[in-house]
Amino acid sequence: MLSILARRLVRAAAALVVACALVAAAVELLPGDAAEVRAGPYATPAAVEQVRAEQGLDRPAVIRWLEWAGAAVRGDLGTSALSDRPVLDMLAQRWPATAALAGLSLLVAVPLTALAVAAALRRRRGGDALLTAAVAVPQVVVAGALTAVLAGLAGWLPPVSLLAPGTPVLAQPRLLVLPVLSLALPTAAFAAVLLRGAAADAVDAPHVRDARLRGLSPWVVTLRYVAGALAAPAVGVFAVVGGALIAGTALVESVFGVAGLGELLVTAVATRDMVVVQAVAAIAATAVLAGLTVAEVVADLTTGPGRS
Numbered sequence: 001m002l003s004i005l006a007r008r009l010v011r012a013a014a015a016l017v018v019a020c021a022l023v024a025a026a027v028e029l030l031p032g033d034a035a036e037v038r039a040g041p042y043a044t045p046a047a048v049e050q051v052r053a054e055q056g057l058d059r060p061a062v063i064r065w066l067e068w069a070g071a072a073v074r075g076d077l078g079t080s081a082l083s084d085r086p087v088l089d090m091l092a093q094r095w096p097a098t099a100a101l102a103g104l105s106l107l108v109a110v111p112l113t114a115l116a117v118a119a120a121l122r123r124r125r126g127g128d129a130l131l132t133a134a135v136a137v138p139q140v141v142v143a144g145a146l147t148a149v150l151a152g153l154a155g156w157l158p159p160v161s162l163l164a165p166g167t168p169v170l171a172q173p174r175l176l177v178l179p180v181l182s183l184a185l186p187t188a189a190f191a192a193v194l195l196r197g198a199a200a201d202a203v204d205a206p207h208v209r210d211a212r213l214r215g216l217s218p219w220v221v222t223l224r225y226v227a228g229a230l231a232a233p234a235v236g237v238f239a240v241v242g243g244a245l246i247a248g249t250a251l252v253e254s255v256f257g258v259a260g261l262g263e264l265l266v267t268a269v270a271t272r273d274m275v276v277v278q279a280v281a282a283i284a285a286t287a288v289l290a291g292l293t294v295a296e297v298v299a300d301l302t303t304g305p306g307r308s
Contacts, residue, residue, distance in 0.1 A: 008296055012289040019285040020278060021065065027269060027277050028061045034081035037271045055081050068278055078275035087279045090264065098253070098260035100169040102245040104176060105183035110238065112188035117199045131196065134189035139248075143182040143255050150178060160257045169258075179256045183249065187241050194237045195230065202229035236295035243291025247284035 035052035036043075043051075052058045068078055077087040116131060151159035161175040169176060202208065208225045216224075250262030257263075261280050268276035 004300060005297060008293050012293050015289055016282065016285050017069070019289075020069065020282050023281040023285075024061070024065045024274065024278055027272065027274060030269075030272065032272055033057055034272045034274065037273075038082055057081070064274070065278070068275060072279070072282065077279040080273055080276055082271055082273050087275055090276065091261065091279060091283070094259060094261050094264050097169045097258055098246060098249050098262060101176065101179055101183065101249055101253070101258060101260060102242070104180045105187060105245055106238065106242050108180055108184035109187040109191060109241070112184060113191040113195065116188055116192035117195050131189060131193050135186070135193055137186065137189075139182065139186050139251055140255070142185055143178070143252060146178055146181055146185075147255075150181075176258075179252050179258055182252050182255070183245060187245060191237050191241050194240075195233060198230055198233040199226070202226045205229065232298055232301070236298040239291040239294035239298070240288075241291070243287040243289070246287035 033052065035048050035055055035057050038055070039048045039051045049058070056064065071078060075088075077091070079086055080090065083090075116134075119130075147159050150157045157174060157177050159178070161179060203226055205225070208221060211221045211225055212218075246261075248262075249258075249260055250265050252258070253260045253262035254266050261283060265277065265280040265284075267273075268280065
């Protein structure tokens with residue numbers, strides 16, 4: 001088992017390197033760089049070149065990325081090309097908002113997933129169609145619809161959060177309701193789709209049918225037999241979606257004005273602040289890969305190595 005875990009970790013580390021390199025390459029292909037942003041719109045070409053040389057942006061992109069990756073392994077994520085702040089400080093200031101948003105969204109998504117799976121099992125084909133349709137709805141549409149209904153029509157919630165960097169995110173819980181729901185609803189639908197097959201197999205298992213024939217109540221059957229069979233698949237699914245939540249907050253944070261890692265990533269891409277982009281992308285990729293690795297390990301423990 002230890003050798004299998006070691007192989008999974010090595011594979012995850014290799015995937016992390018590839019993901020970070022692809023992100024860096026994608027941003028390099030965008031027009032402009034941080035030197036142009038820092039120099040300002042009215043700077044002369046000579047002034048831009050001077051800033052580019054001062055920031056080391058005149059060197060080949062591959063060399064810059066390799067230097068950043070080597071320093072990142074030692075815990076040095078570099079300095080922002082625009083603000084001259086250490087990237088670690090910027091991440092430390094923004095991380096609590098993203099962690100709280102992702103954590104609360106996962107807490108809300110878990111019971112919603114259970115309800116969605118139960119509803120799908122009752123309706124069977126109709127439930128499957130509803131779940132598939134729910135997963136297909138883009139996150140931005142969910143956020144817009146929630147804002148229109150809960151903030152616009154009902155007036156119950158503020159339409160934006162506007163949490164400044166460093167502000168305790170739990171100090172004003174009303175500001176988090178819309179962002180959390182915008183993340184939790186698509187997450188619950190996606191998790192329900194992944195668990196739907198395992199739940200159907202558990203409900204149709206011979207010992208579960210026998211328990212129903214013996215007159216046990218649906219609650220007893222569900223808690224004693226079905227829930228136990230779904231425990232391992234659920235852990236794997238929520239490990240994956242939990243990592244994806246951390247990586248997928250960029251849109252919601254930008255829409256609602258939450259000063260987290262996702263909003264920082266969007267700003268860094270817009271200003272071509274490469275070291276910040278690479279650092280946030282590395283965190284997002286690590287979260288996703290950690291979730292996938294946990295899911296694979298859980299599958300190995302429940303089905304046997306090599307069968308997951």
